[in-house]
Amino acid sequence: MTTTQEALLPGTRRALLHRIAVAQAEGRAPSLVAAVVRDGQTVWHGARTSVDGHGPDESVQYRIGSITKTFTAVLVMRLRDEGLLDLADPLEKHLPGTGVGEATIAELLAHTAGLAAESPAPWWERTPGSLRPELSDVLGEQPLLHPVGRRHHYSNPGYTVLGALVEELRGAPWEEVLRNEVLEPLGLHRTSGQPVPPHAGGWAVHPWADAMLPEPLEDLGRMAPAGQLWSTTGDLARFAVFLARGDDRVLSAESVREMRTPAAPAEAADVLDGVTYGLGMQIQRQGGRLLVGHSGSLPGFLANLTISVEDDVAAVVLANCTSGLLLGAVGADLVRIVAEAEPRIPEPWRPLREVDPAVLDLVGQWYWGTHAFGLRATADGLLSLAPLADGGRRARFRANGDGTWTGLEGYYTGELLRPVRRADGSLSHLDLGSFVFTRQPYDPEAAVPGGVDPEGWRGIG
Structure with a gap:
């Protein structure tokens, strides 16, 4: 994928820069980097402040948190497409003894399996994964908080279970499978489980003072399939193209479309916002525009990937702070700016090749x-x-x-x-x-169920 800044008009580029500049300044992020994709190409990249004294470019890694879940979902969908599992299969069929085996693969992907949102204490995002070496340590003694399949309840342990499922059926570690089956085929060479220089450091910004505190960078261990990955705007831009169009080396267009299709009911509080979840992808309607993708956060980092398939525009936004920024809103705004300032030009009309x-x-x-x-x-x-x-x-x-x-x-x-x-x-x-x-309303010559009154249409008199 090449970067062609000239592909956007100067006014559009300035509007994009203004949006991330406002986000970085008001959100008090040590650094913020963003990219916009259109028609399968990166057409804009922007950054505010610096990492290690340099403005972050497309190859600087940030931790992407729960965007990792979308990668894990891709691995599960590959297993389905190969016939190694069915999404309707109960987990117990492929990964016995977890204690949550009645949940189906689809329910785990859509966060409707009833699992708890987090693993038992201590706080898994700020402690070593070595404290949770077994799946039972991640799930705890009471892994189910809700009836299986009844409601959407976002669950990090649920995606840990899916990572374990991938390992069971592939006979290899989750990250190795991910690299071989997704990262390498798609050319995501700067996406990894551990940070590889150049990368940003994670920071907490004091809520009442312009002061910063470094956040710990923990290896999540068993929890890795839920949030371990580091990536760049360049790699996530390529991933966005894949999620919009598919790539037969990884998943077909039909399978990624299935991932983007709602598979979970919206929470009552989200109904007015039109927010729901597919198979490893967040879905929302904002300003009349259907947006898909995923957000992510871990101590020290925020991330967002937003795609409008209809507009063929996507945005990636990464920052190295624990809180203070609503990157989902920033990503949606970047997509909107491009889609409204430079609407997609439709394909030329062409006649049928053959007339049947x-x-x-x-x-x-x-x-x-x-x-x-x-x-x-x-x-x-x-x-x-x-x-x-x-x-x-x-x-x-x-x-x-x-x-x-x-x-x-x-x-x-x-x-x-x-x-x-x-x-x-x-x-x-x-x-x-x-x-x-x-051909006619209630045509009497057609076989209309219930028949058509033989006197036909009439007036009121």
């Missing part, structure tokens, strides 16, 4: 009862169903090769669209998951 008469027979106006819809054949080989007025269900459909089509999104995801023909071969209606779509 059977497909042309399907397109046009259809009615579900009295609701009007348009069905269009698009150049990518799909069918697109959309309401002709606001407020209806819309979806795209992929051909199955036998005359039927499968829904790809929204209410009709996975549902079958089946053209139904009369004895003479003419098109009667569409069956969409048992709903009948007709």
